[in-house]
Amino acid sequence: MTIYMYVLAYKMNGKFWALTDKEKENVNSNIIHFINNYRKNLISIKYYKSIRHDNDILIWSASDTPINLEGLKEGINSAIGIYGKSEYSMFSLYEHSPYVNATNSLEDTLKTEPKKYFVVYPMSKDREWYLINYEERKKILAGHIGTARSDKESPGIISYTTYSFGLGDQEFVVLYELDDLAAWSHVTEKLREVMARKWIINEAPIFVGIYNGDKLVI
Amino acid sequence: MTIYMYVLAYKMNGKFWALTDKEKENVNSNIIHFINNYRKNLISIKYYKSIRHDNDILIWSASDTPINLEGLKEGINSAIGIYGKSEYSMFSLYEHSPYVNATNSLEDTLKTEPKKYFVVYPMSKDREWYLINYEERKKILAGHIGTARSDKESPGIISYTTYSFGLGDQEFVVLYELDDLAAWSHVTEKLREVMARKWIINEAPIFVGIYNGDKLVI
Amino acid sequence: MTIYMYVLAYKMNGKFWALTDKEKENVNSNIIHFINNYRKNLISIKYYKSIRHDNDILIWSASDTPINLEGLKEGINSAIGIYGKSEYSMFSLYEHSPYVNATNSLEDTLKTEPKKYFVVYPMSKDREWYLINYEERKKILAGHIGTARSDKESPGIISYTTYSFGLGDQEFVVLYELDDLAAWSHVTEKLREVMARKWIINEAPIFVGIYNGDKLVI
Amino acid sequence: MTIYMYVLAYKMNGKFWALTDKEKENVNSNIIHFINNYRKNLISIKYYKSIRHDNDILIWSASDTPINLEGLKEGINSAIGIYGKSEYSMFSLYEHSPYVNATNSLEDTLKTEPKKYFVVYPMSKDREWYLINYEERKKILAGHIGTARSDKESPGIISYTTYSFGLGDQEFVVLYELDDLAAWSHVTEKLREVMARKWIINEAPIFVGIYNGDKLVI
């Protein structure tokens, strides 16, 4: 099965923030209600509060049918209506990495309970990377993966690498689920010293989601 | 006959998404109705839902008369009115490639049924490319085209290269019709390793359209 | 006489596009009416529909008095009112090129009938260009001008080079009047191979105007 | 204890500026009232008028619980409602620098009275920096810190380096409290000559806050 992944970020506007608590709860309920009804069209869907000022809700979904992800966008747009708008999206393909041997089912990894935090960002490599021969690249990435996995703060961080070649403005969309943001930040900093970073040309914007159950904007 | 090509992307706003289903259908009908009446002024026109958050409708049209493409913009603007706005456009010239021998009629290739997916993006090359002599460039591109065509996942992908020199902010607008997004993404990734990529300096934004008949925003 | 040149681009909004045809005609008349009354303050003024999505009207004017160009902006702003807004402008000085001998009156060249198409864009050169000695630069540009003029598709293209040093965000504003967009695009592409392009660092956005008499947004 | 830091910038809109003085005071009171009630969820919170045109209020907060910082955003959004919106944010981790020996409690440094001015900006280093070995980097930074500390205008400037790896679009968020903006600017200029600057690739936007008690937008 082919798995397409889709991340959406929404920002609520002043008309929303000026509502009473009760009215805000209604908007929140509309969003959750739509998602629950729509869930059957998806492999998985998780949602988070966003720490950034330029969006308030992060939605992470997967489906084997791209139009179902587009339909998710339309449905959430309609649930939010005049109270906000989509501000970012990333569309990608979730497949086994050619650099790593894996036996797990990709679909199952998505159907877990959300961890406390969700991190996602786009990533691209410069043109030189792709002119290095495959075996050499494999070796360089093995160094990267080794450092990442062996770090004492890595346990508890689940990472997903997805492919966005020809599907979006980045080559990769990388996603993480984790329970400790400080540990995550330490590992990220430590990986700055890894050789493989030499070819990375973009890793922004970085979105940090906080899992808060069904309370997205209240 | 000279063929001009024009891609338009529209985003609907919160006022639209807050409408009832019936009202949304009316807006959708206005757009389709205008397009059907206007079709006689064009060589071809196809339309798609867009997977991106920053636009919802993609329109791909061709005409031998540039003002008819401008008129298309005005007409769709009017059909959408206060419910959205144009967010992107690309204007280019569709001609036989100087690097490839071809005998087909360009006009006929446009008059086919839409495939499941439509991909389009702007593309430019750096200054060094144009200082390489023509025969050398021809050889480099032959390598690119050979890799693209021989890939086992390429069949079913129709590509259109159009020229935007002096007409828009990019040198080329490249367009694809295809039925399998995952296969398309695999081919795109594989082409990263081709020599000709060394001179490519921009390939964003990438727009992915999903063909959904006359239902554009419903 | 010193000639200042000013290009303005306006985009109409959803409130405009939702008007009836009759109401749109009134807005269009207001714009044309203002321009006709204001023409006495200018050396020349021509106007076009714009092919781009991000603006609908292009206005190209010249005056020996900068405040008259600013007054043009205010007047058109007022004629358009709540139905649109200015989205781009370029202010420059129209003078004889130091690289070309010319005997014509610059003022007269502006007072011609509009051709079918108008193309304008900002242009800058990198720092290295200006460190080359003047005679060498003159030779490089002579090659560029020779290629441009000798091309079989060049006849019918009138070009204007204007100077924006210290007046705007670009060094040059280059403008063209022409009747055949495909020929124009071919010449532009051919000039990509000219040595002088090595130092060009920006040529966007490119605006293409279509002359449509007094019908600007109808 | 892990300390997360969060800077928010808000811009008030025309609807706000058109209010009477009395009405503006009410909006100002709502913001201060919310902050005072919310203070118990935070380690510290300070607020400033902003000198920039693109935002009017700067809020600097710290908490050991990220969701409390997100809640701060929601609360201020609600207090401001239709009269403005968040325009920037930076989220980071406040920890002892690995390059400096320190014995003070980070928490205590935050609980001081605001100085007259607050300066904050994002900062990132290029890829080459992280490929230099740790001891060499330590030596380079020691030079930077030495120059900064020994400057005769440095006393009175308190600096905070925080870490944003994987948490935001920058690697560091650097913050300063100071009483003399001219002295601060002189020190900043002098540090341009320090070797460590060679690897810095971004230091914008720079936000300057002015402490004005509880009067934020009046």
Place this chain on the structure above:
Amino acid sequence: MTIYMYVLAYKMNGKFWALTDKEKENVNSNIIHFINNYRKNLISIKYYKSIRHDNDILIWSASDTPINLEGLKEGINSAIGIYGKSEYSMFSLYEHSPYVNATNSLEDTLKTEPKKYFVVYPMSKDREWYLINYEERKKILAGHIGTARSDKESPGIISYTTYSFGLGDQEFVVLYELDDLAAWSHVTEKLREVMARKWIINEAPIFVGIYNGDKLVI
């Protein structure tokens, strides 16, 4: 005395341009009235119409008290209310250049009558500049200043170099008062050939103001 400088750019919106002449005059009066009352808090204030499309008013002020400049922003915001908004600002320090001997009082130079035109833009130099030793830099700048001063079109151009290190997104804010825009543009173009330009990395946006007495937007 320390002199802080502050440039503000405002754009009026469609609601303003749709007003009657009389109503526009009232808005204009509100702005001028506020400025005249506020002048006592400043060292100097001058104002101009702006030639750019993206702003209509330029305000150039100086004060020894930063909060008085912030108060200027708030006051003009309030005078304009729903009819426009601030679109740009630059905050800097006006001091004697370390490269030039000067004996004049900086304060006095500001208290002159406005010339016909005002030009202002941000400027930054690349990292390499600051690694050159001070004496060498002094020599390079002397060449620049010599060329600028000796040009036959330079008389009548007054220049102000101000320092924005750590205060804004640029290193310098450079300002000019002049009576002849064509002469100014010629001098600017000629300075492109000066060695010192090799290290300049940004000089945009360039704002050109036209002095029109108290008529700012009428």
